Amino acid sequence: xxxxxxxxxxxxAIQQFADEHGYPPSIREIARKIGLKxxxxxxxxxxxxxxxxxxxxxxxxxxxxxxxxKLMPIVGRVAAGLPDLAFEEIExxxxxxxxxxxxxxxxxxxxxxxxxxxDGDMVVVKPSKExxxxxxxxxNFGEETTVKRxxxxxxxxxxxxxxxxxxxxxxxxxxxxxxxxxxRQL
Amino acid sequence: xxxxxxxxxxxxAIQQFADEHGYPPSIREIARKIGLKxxxxxxxxxxxxxxxxxxxxxxxxxxxxxxxxKLMPIVGRVAAGLPDLAFEEIExxxxxxxxxxxxxxxxxxxxxxxxxxxDGDMVVVKPSKExxxxxxxxxNFGEETTVKRxxxxxxxxxxxxxxxxxxxxxxxxxxxxxxxxxxRQL
DNA sequence: CTACGGGGTAAACATTTGTTTACATATACA
DNA sequence: TGTATATGTAAACAAATGTTTACCCCGTAG
Numbered sequence: 442x443x444x445x446x447x448x449x450x451x452x453x454a455i456q457q458f459a460d461e462h463g464y465p466p467s468i469r470e471i472a473r474k475i476g477l478k479x480x481x482x483x484x485x486x487x488x489x490x491x492x493x494x495x496x497x498x499x500x501x502x503x504x505x506x507x508x509x510x511k512l513m514p515i516v517g518r519v520a521a522g523l524p525d526l527a528f529e530e531i532e533x534x535x536x537x538x539x540x541x542x543x544x545x546x547x548x549x550x551x552x553x554x555x556x557x558x559x560d561g562d563m564v565v566v567k568p569s570k571e572x573x574x575x576x577x578x579x580x581n582f583g584e585e586t587t588v589k590r591x592x593x594x595x596x597x598x599x600x601x602x603x604x605x606x607x608x609x610x611x612x613x614x615x616x617x618x619x620x621x622x623x624x625r626q627l
Numbered sequence: 628x629x630x631x632x633x634x635x636x637x638x639x640a641i642q643q644f645a646d647e648h649g650y651p652p653s654i655r656e657i658a659r660k661i662g663l664k665x666x667x668x669x670x671x672x673x674x675x676x677x678x679x680x681x682x683x684x685x686x687x688x689x690x691x692x693x694x695x696x697k698l699m700p701i702v703g704r705v706a707a708g709l710p711d712l713a714f715e716e717i718e719x720x721x722x723x724x725x726x727x728x729x730x731x732x733x734x735x736x737x738x739x740x741x742x743x744x745x746d747g748d749m750v751v752v753k754p755s756k757e758x759x760x761x762x763x764x765x766x767n768f769g770e771e772t773t774v775k776r777x778x779x780x781x782x783x784x785x786x787x788x789x790x791x792x793x794x795x796x797x798x799x800x801x802x803x804x805x806x807x808x809x810x811r812q813l
Numbered sequence: 814c815t816a817c818g819g820g821g822t823a824a825a826c827a828t829t830t831g832t833t834t835a836c837a838t839a840t841a842c843a
Numbered sequence: 844t845g846t847a848t849a850t851g852t853a854a855a856c857a858a859a860t861g862t863t864t865a866c867c868c869c870g871t872a873g
Contacts, residue, residue, distance in 0.1 A: 462685075463651075463683075463693035463694065464651050464691065464692065465649070467861085468860070468862095469860070478822060479821060479822050482821055484863095500861080500862090501828070501860095502828095503653065503828090503830065503860055505861085507648065507649035557743065557745050559743050620813060622811060622812050623809070623810070624809070625808060626808050627763060653830055654831065654832095655829085655830070663851075663852090664851075665852045665853070667833080667834095668851050671849095686831080687830095687831065688831080689859055690830085
């Protein structure tokens with residue numbers, strides 16, 4: 442059994458354990474999982490993995506392992522059969538981590554269908570007190586939390602829906618955050 | 628300062644730490660983070676949180692904390708100012724982990740606008756060779772990878788677009804997976 | 814054959830970390 | 844006022860865990 446092989450198994454074991462338990466494994470847990478009887482052997486391979494940049498290791502800390510964030514592959518076309526997500530026609534990667542510190546707002550109503558945001562969709566909101574002209578924002582208008590497009594008029598900003606059946610909101614409002622994405626679950 | 632308040636801060640501290648570091652905090656790290664000088668105090672509150680079901684605690688294990696309520700909180704309404712993402716008006720939580728083993732397909736064309744899927748959107752695809760009647764699926768039709776609705780006719784299955792300007796695809800095709808979500812980045 | 818280096822074992826060690834015990838402080842309440 | 848309960852501190856303890864040292868096995872180049 443080659444060194445690379447063992448190292449590979451250790452990497453996968455770390456991923457799988459973290460996936461199952463919600464926290465990284467200890468060295469001894471890794472050793473047990475892949476059938477090694479020594480902690481040193483595991484440590485050597487882990488140092489190598491860290492060197493390689495596949496994991497990050499925080500020295501001295503229990504379970505101090507950080508796995509490089511898993512990315513979701515974006516594919517444009519699927520060649521044949523199920524896509525082999527390793528090296529198929531991958532156009533890029535989508536990293537959910539860019540949505541850190543964001544929250545989701547469930548959209549009610551049809552006021553933004555012009556922007557392809559429908560009733561029941563969730564918008565990804567990056568909290569912020571400010572936004573730019575033409576951004577789609579989440580704002581508190583009176584007692585209501587609403588999703589609209591922020592538009593600069595001559596003298597002030599207004600909240601404009603993307604649906605002619607809804608009125609533009611003028612007057613006092615408070616910006617809660619900026620909409621940076623849309624999620625829909627089917 | 629009330630008990631509930633401290634417990635709340637501990638819960639948020641755990642979330643934040645796990646978010647930043649990739650693994651859960653130790654009790655002493657929590658204590659330091661929220662300004663407590665004793666580990667016992669933290670432990671009591673954590674036991675309470677576990678009792679309450681907000682976290683899971685694995686006794687005796689270093690950093691043996693599993694956060695039940697995971698990443699992105701879904702809110703329906705924002706009360707005032709920025710939302711307090713701990714216990715306020717949270718309707719639920721969206722967990723991107725349910726998209727494990729999925730990939731994203733970038734949609735080209737307008738054939739599914741009736742299902743509110745637009746050009747440039749990404750569909751979340753769960754790989755599978757099979758699907759049910761009326762599911763939205765990704766399939767290979769000839770040389771093309773396409774997103775359509777799977778419809779049972781008298782004798783066979785066809786791929787039906789959600790746009791009258793596009794034709795229904797009949798004949799041989801291979802199902803790649805089922806569409807379980809939509810993502811749009813703004 | 815012999816020396817050497819990769820890869821593993823076994824065991825000892827030092828820290829980190831969860832748990833427990835004893836005590837202090839404060840607040841509500843009879 | 845006095846007491847019970849809740850909350851926190853301080854310290855000791857035990858277990859988990861990362862790190863290190865010494866040694867073994869084994870294939871192989873010289």
